[in-house]
Amino acid sequence: MCGIIALLLSNPEIMASVELFEGLQMLQHRGQDAAGIVTCGYKGRLYQCKGNGMVRDVFNQENLQRLVGGLGVGHVRYPTAGSSSNSEAQPFYVNSPYGIVLAHNGNLVNAEELKNSLDVKAHRHINTDSDSELLLNIFADNLQQTGKFRIYEEDIFTAIKGLYEQCTGGYACVAMIAGFGIIGFRDPHGIRPICYGIRRSHEGFDFMFSSESVVLDALGFTEIKDIDPGEAVIVTRQAITRRKLVNWGELTPCIFEYVYFARPDSVINGISVYRSRLEMGEHLANQVMKECGKNSDIDVVIPVPDTSRVAALQLSHKLKIAYREGFIKNRYVGRTFIMPGQQMRRKSVRRKLNAMALEFADKNVLIVDDSIVRGTTSKEIVQMARDAGAKKVYFASCAPPVRCPNVYGIDMPSRRELVAFNRDNDSIAKEIGADMVIYQDLNDLIASCQKFNPHITSFDCSVFDGQYVTGGVTDEYLAHLEKDRSDLAKSSRESLQSPDTIGLHNFLHTSSQSYFERNGWNGVMGVNGVNGSN
Structure with missing residues (x-):
């Protein structure tokens, strides 16, 4: 993206x-x-x-x-x-x-x-x-x-x-x-x-x-x-x-834009991202009631900042359960979803979020996040809640289980790296350490967006249902994609940048920079491209 x-x-x-x-x-x-x-x-x-x-x-x-x-x-x-x-x-x-x-x-x-x-x-x-x-x-x-x-x-x-x-x-x-x-x-x-x-x-x-x-x-x-x-x-x-x-x-817009990527103050394809996320929270509350019962033992609803905050607020309002900010975010650490490599993502979660014990201690908490992709971030967040004293940790996702790779520009390439691949909800909960995992229903997610622009009859939901609207996505292509873009493949490519290679790159960069500086460009390259000339 x-x-x-x-x-x-x-x-x-x-x-x-x-x-x-x-x-x-x-x-x-x-x-x-x-x-x-x-x-x-x-x-x-x-x-x-x-x-x-x-x-x-x-x-x-x-x-x-x-x-x-x-x-x-x-x-x-x-x-x-x-x-x-x-x-x-x-x-x-x-x-x-x-x-x-x-x-x-x-x-x-x-x-x-x-x-x-x-x-x-x-x-x-x-x-x-x-x-x-x-x-x-x-x-x-x-x-x-x-x-x-x-x-x-x-x-x-x-x-x-x-x-x-x-x-x-x-x-x-x-x-x-x-x-x-x-x-x-x-x-x-x-x-x-x-x-x-x-x-x-x-x-x-x-x-x-x-x-x-x-x-x-x-x-x-x-x-x-x-x-x-x-x-x-x-x-x-x-x-x-x-x-x-x-x-x-x-x-057929990508529905993950509304779930995660876009800013809430944006309007995309006539749909307010903010209002669609409020609606996601409304539907997710129904799902929580369905799976936990009306008399659940949840004491507090806590969002994972920032993307899930809007949905979590609406969910807590509908369930009449207290909403609290339990995680404080360090805004100078990047989005963990788009960081390369599981190890870097795992380390970055702890550097990015800090759990306030007073909101978790001796409570049954419902943590709301926008989605669960690889499960790395979710697992760390659940453990942070337990370390802060939570008795039970329920984990709710505004999106359905991500089971398929994305081929249109989102880094979800390898099915085996997706925590929901070949796992049911109980197995996913066990994998991330939660007492229960609650997922949004796909039809409810679509309805949350479609409500604000009924003229859109379909969305790209390929990461959830494996239906690729453009065609041309064969099993052979997916296998190639997974081989080329898995975390292991990315790590291998990064390792190719040996000290010798990096040294050569730095030498060439320094030489080029010196050339441009001698010509008065100081590192900003001007390229001639006059209209009408080849």
Whole structure:
């Protein structure tokens, strides 16, 4: 899961980098592994700054000032495809044709097939394992096939339509063509979110694309609209043009956005994330009453901060059981779900959360969390509650059991790493050390979201039911995915970065940095990309 953003200011003299930086900070919850911004300045010259780490670590006032130009693209990364290598930080750039920058959220199911086809037919070499670079090169190759010296909107729409016909998976993308404008498009099923808004300025109108509406709200953009499935939107300083390019899919958004990933103050596909989570708490309360009985011995409801807080509050209200904040969160530790490796996730739980004994001692507690995925975090939380003196620990999940891998951009790759795989509720409770585990019913979860936009007839619930809306997800593909993206595989890739390799990387980085500093660029790389040139 990643966060994407693109901005076009009506006044090219004003720098877009500051608001892109602010927007990425608001999308930090969607990715904490790497961040990047590419801007476009005078005569189509591109300026970039990206690297591993949080937004605040990658950017400072000095390098933001060097990101010249009134339009740009930004990205925060949490990797599912590829690795955590610094070279895979986005946005990606290709010079031919026209100078194109792209940032992407999602995952392609047919990446290997596409990579082979590009290499043989288009002679485009892919330098990383990231399918974002693959998407960029497919888009660029489709544009190059027009053979035109200048870029036209019709050619862009044709290129994106060709991309839809070639690429299978869930993806939302923002792109920038040097000296021309910005583009947003979404896969034919609308699995991953993207929206855009307009803001009046002294010179005209500013336009922004974002993964979530909260960014647009905070920066003063209005008339916020979601990009429809299979739709592309092109924004220049002269006009905004949107076109539905394919009609074979219907809106099937990822339901896990509402459960976990999105900020509660966002509205995605017309659904308030906050209100959907209140409704999840309402349905989960019914499930607790069903499994524990009306006269349960639960003394207190305690949420796992922050995502489950809204649902837990509504659940406690309906059950008429006291709600208490029993876990205090260290906000300077990242989200444990998106951390690589079980060992790191386990250590991070204790560093991130501290249990207050006065809320647990001699009580039967109901802990509410948004979901249970690998079970690592849940197990540590249950043990923390017991260490703080809880007599009984019940554990309720706002989501159903996660039993299947996600193939559309969420890091749930290996079935054997999912605690619910081949286990019933009693076995899961035993595994995480709880007295009882209570799961949300899938139909109730769907109803919690559908209530606020009845026009959405289906959601991507593949992690719960194994139904992959795009097709193309075979047993062979899932086996390959599990082999490539398990914690063991990721650990093996990380171990390949031996001290010698790291030393070589540092040498090359230092040499390159020195070269740019000698030429007055001080680490912010400017790349020439004049509109209309190959």
